[in-house]
Amino acid sequence: MLMKWTGRLILFLYALLIALPLYVVLISAFKSPQTFFANPLNWPKPFTLTNFVSMFKEQPIWSYFLNSIIVTLGSVLLELLLGSMIAYAIFRLGGKMGKGIFALFAAGLIVPSQVNMLPIYSLAHKLGWSDQLYGLVLVTVALLLPVTVFMLAGFMQLLSKEILEAGSIDGAGEWTLFTRFALPLSAPSIAAAASFLFVMVWNDLLIPMLMINGKSKLTLPLAMLQFRGEYVTNYPMLLTGVVVTSVPMVLLFLFLQRYFVAGLTAGSLKG
Template sequence: MIFRRFAVLIYALLVIIPITMVILTSMKTMSETFENPLGLPGEGVNIANYIDIFRSETMLGYFINSSVVTLASVSFTLMFAAMIAFAITRLTNWIGTIVFLLFTLGMMVPAQVNMVPLYNVVLQLGLTNSLLGLILVNISVTMPVAVFILTGFMKTLPKELFEASTIDGAGEWKMFTSVVIPLSLPSLSATAIFLFVMHWNDLLYPLLFITDNNYKTLPLALLEFQGQYATNYPMLFTGVMIASAPMVLAYIFLQRYFVAGMTAGAVKG
């Protein structure tokens, strides 16, 4: 018991200390950061860096781009993944197994392996330097993991529910919208948070497909604070705090569904 508490304490310190340093540095000036990197801000709580970022129209545009890409990617991925997972669940023959295995194989391919062929496809479609192209790439890349999670949950739903719906005269679409979706809300919420974090923090694909400043996302824009010879750490960490805020808020408001979704199917009655 003592060892477990000590391990938890060490883990908590490993998490809290870096977060605290990011928060404190975001409230410092450049001179304070280099003179006393581990100390407190000289002027106390200083939100000048946050004000400067929000006054910047370009940074606000980057935030909007990230919001559009993330919300659209998560919404369409969840919608299509839920349909595919329901279809796999309803296909009790070998076809459903083959389809599920194909999506599972998609999770095994590293993102770096897909970079060249994916770039060629997007380039031929004329979707480079566009939010639409980034959204389509995000959907295609994260679809396998979403299908994998949702299929695992839907397979735990009692078959009697489907049989009762069929007896009541419900078709597949009615069964999907009226029975499966309401029961899958915890799993859908957990998957949504998982996808939100992936898309919001994604740097690889914006770096690969976006070169126009008008379409840059927030993680890509944070690289602007890193120069060849110097890095503006206060502004960089301020941007990190702002970029992290939506994920923290999403988890706070969906925490109940997230915990329920992570434990769904673990215990069967």
């Protein structure tokens, strides 16, 4: 009984740790700067939508949205295409070669991306990718590919080899086996990987900060830095931007929740 209540207390404290910052972000979006600095934790009085109106009127927020959508969709689709192909190759090769390729990509998870910032920027500048959305997409794909391969390779190992061997006997080539068998069977796990990648790319600040200079090509997280001044930061506007930026990810999770849970539980039951 003591362990049960201790576990509940720990869960409650953990939920409170998450809920309190979320509460502050939500209520601050509906406060004026004066109200926010006077009572940061109090309910907004008066309740105002001025921050949202100002953001959409004074800032090219739709342009930032479009940039984020282009970068996120382009990066995630390319990640899933390349990652699923590599994971399938690892599964089909098996043995020492398959394990060696998997170990090579797993090693990419060990090196923090921050360590590679200078070489990445230098290479991107030489190739003419700096301050280009397609350059940001390619660099993002390169940095996140080990993560994608690591996730999808584990799911691919759960595929039935008998089904693929039966398809091979019927004359199906590797591309047909990949597109007609492996991808449909891996759909829940690919959707789960897509959910993780969407959140990572959509909220990424470091790589866009490294690659993008022009204001017209800013992504949403990078655009939020405009509300941070040298001496004064407009926190209500900044937190309003956080709310606006989070809405697409919340909607995405609601739509993909079924596939997300299915992907996480894939392979937990066998037989």
